[in-house]
Amino acid sequence: MPWKNQSGGPWGSGPKGPWGSGPQPAGPRPPDLEDLLRRGQDRLQQLMPGGHLSGFGIGLVALVIIVIWLFSGVFRVQSEELGIVLRFGKYVRDAQPGLNYHLPYPIETVLLPKALRVxxxxxxxxxxxxxxxxxxxxxxxxxxxxxxxxxxxxxxxxxxxxxxxxxxxxxxxxxxxxxxxxxxxxxxxxxxxxxxxxxxxxxxxxxxxxxxxxxxxxxxxxxxxxxxxxxxxxxxxxxxxxxxxxxVIEAFNDVQNAKIDYERLQNEAQTYANRVVPDAKGRAAKIVQEAEGYKQQAVAEAKGQSARFLKVYDEYVKAKNVTRERIYLETMERILGHSQKLMVDGPAGQGVVPYLPLNELTPHRQTPATTGSARQSSGVTK
Missing domain, CATH: 3.30.479.30 (Band 7 domain)
Known part of the structure; x- marks a missing residue:
């Protein structure tokens, strides 16, 4: 029954709100019928000659009271409210904002909760x-x-x-x-x-x-x-x-700052690793490639020298003297080709004193101009 949420029931004390929320505004409360009747009788008795009411007067009073009672069902619903109409305490319908009407109290009552208010x-x-x-x-x-x-x-x-x-x-x-x-x-x-x-x-x-x-x-x-x-x-x-x-907020902030520093240092270390590791890998790859190239070059030179030696050996087997002399001449040409030589024409002991040229044996740097002039002054006399 909806009356369980109404203090005092639907009759007697008028409409009430939900538990703990107090009475809800329900427009003007309908007047008490007995009080209206008594006041109306007193007023008519004052107006009637001799102070006595006739049967017509009593009917007129009752009619006025009924009209007032019927008009007591008019109520207004504000813009943020919603009217809840109860008939003998039971929910029957909603009333939208504006002027509305319900059957007079105690037949119907209205509750006006703030339905649109946040x-x-x-x-x-x-x-x-x-x-x-x-x-x-x-x-x-x-x-x-x-x-x-x-x-x-x-x-x-x-x-x-x-x-x-x-x-x-x-x-x-x-x-x-x-x-x-x-x-x-x-x-x-x-x-x-x-x-x-x-x-x-x-x-x-x-x-x-x-x-x-x-x-x-x-x-x-x-x-x-x-x-x-x-x-x-x-x-x-x-x-x-x-x-x-x-x-504990200060200690908590210290912990959070330590975590932030840890993450920052970790990110810096990772950044450094991302920069250094690829560089080291690149240099390692370069060294490996250079070593591989040197290996291939050394192997190729060794194979070429061995092949040349075999060819020379084959020629040596065919003509030993000619090949021996050729090897001797090529060797002397390779050794003496880049050394300074002085050729003296004539028999020894006639105007030429042999000596050991220590200064010439000491290595010294020469400028390009000196080297060119030395080359022009030096020569081989046949």
């Missing part, structure tokens, strides 16, 4: 008046709501707000299915945030995973409230502050 619920913080600042309203942390345990067994301080409103066509569920809408939304929000935080590590929560966390909390809240049939629509979850607890 409500804000804060978790982990609350507004209080500060006497030291002239009773100005300030924001104060509520640690018992904001301290949460993460999946990697760290404690994080989370303050967040929830924006919500009544669902379209959900005003009846909002009024009759939950006792305290604001308290219910707050409890569901805190429970959902603790569940999401409990399955997450602290580092992503503090850095780049806020949007994903907010979306996960919003989806979990909406699922839970729909299961309750609350008629509440969660529009947005906003994380205001996400920090380690104040008691």
């Amino acid at each position: 409500n804000t619920t804060s978790i982990g913080m609350t507004l209080v008046e500060d006497p030291a600042r002239g009773n100005r309203t300030i924001m104060r942390d509520v640690p018992e709501e904001s301290l949460m345990l993460t999946g990697d067994e760290n404690i994080v301080d989370v303050d967040f707000t929830v924006l919500w409103r009544i669902k379209p066509n959900g005003a009846a569920d909002y009024l009759f299915n939950i006792q305290n809408p604001e308290g219910t939304v707050k409890a569901v929000a805190e429970s959902a945030m603790r569940e999401v935080i409990g399955h997450s590590d602290i580092q992503p929560i503090l850095t780049g995973a806020r949007t994903a966390t907010e979306q996960a909390v919003q989806q979990l809240m909406q699922k839970t409230l729909d299961h309750y049939g609350s008629g509440v629509l969660i529009q947005q979850v906003q994380m205001q502050k996400v920090n380690p607890p104040s008691q």
Whole structure:
């Protein structure tokens, strides 16, 4: 029965709101019939000659009272409200913004929840008046709501707000299915945030995973409230502050700075390795290639010399004397071809004194001009 959420039932004290929410504005309260009748009789008795009412007077009074009673069903729904019409305490229809009419009390009553207003619920913080600042309203942390345990067994301080409103066509569920809408939304929000935080590590929560966390909390809240049939629509979850607890925030910052330095040094080392290793590999490949080229050159020269020796040997077998003399001449030409020579014509001892030219035997550097002139002055006399 919907009367279970109405304080005092549908009759007697007029329409009431959901549990804990107090009476809802329902337009002007219908006047008490007995009181109207008594006042009307007194007024007519004053107007009637002799102070006595006739049967016509009594009927006129009753007619006026009935007209007033019928017109008491007129009510206005404001732009942000939605009218919920109850007949003997049972929901029958919605009333849209503007002038509307319901059967007079106590047959029908109307509730006017703020169906189009966006409500804000804060978790982990609350507004209080500060006497030291002239009773100005300030924001104060509520640690018992904001301290949460993460999946990697760290404690994080989370303050967040929830924006919500009544669902379209959900005003009846909002009024009759939950006792305290604001308290219910707050409890569901805190429970959902603790569940999401409990399955997450602290580092992503503090850095780049806020949007994903907010979306996960919003989806979990909406699922839970729909299961309750609350008629509440969660529009947005906003994380205001996400920090380690104040008691350990300095040590936590030191740890985070150490991690940042570690990652920076690791990146620098990797950059240095990326620069040095390819250079070393390139030089190693160059040395290997040079060694391979030298190997091929040495092998080719050895093969060429061996082939030349075999050819010379074949010629030597055919003509030993000629080949021996040829080898001697080629050898002397190779040895004496780049040395300085002085040829003396005539018999020895006639005007020429042999001596040992020590200066000529000492190696010395010559300029190109000196070398050219020496070549021009030196010669071979046959």
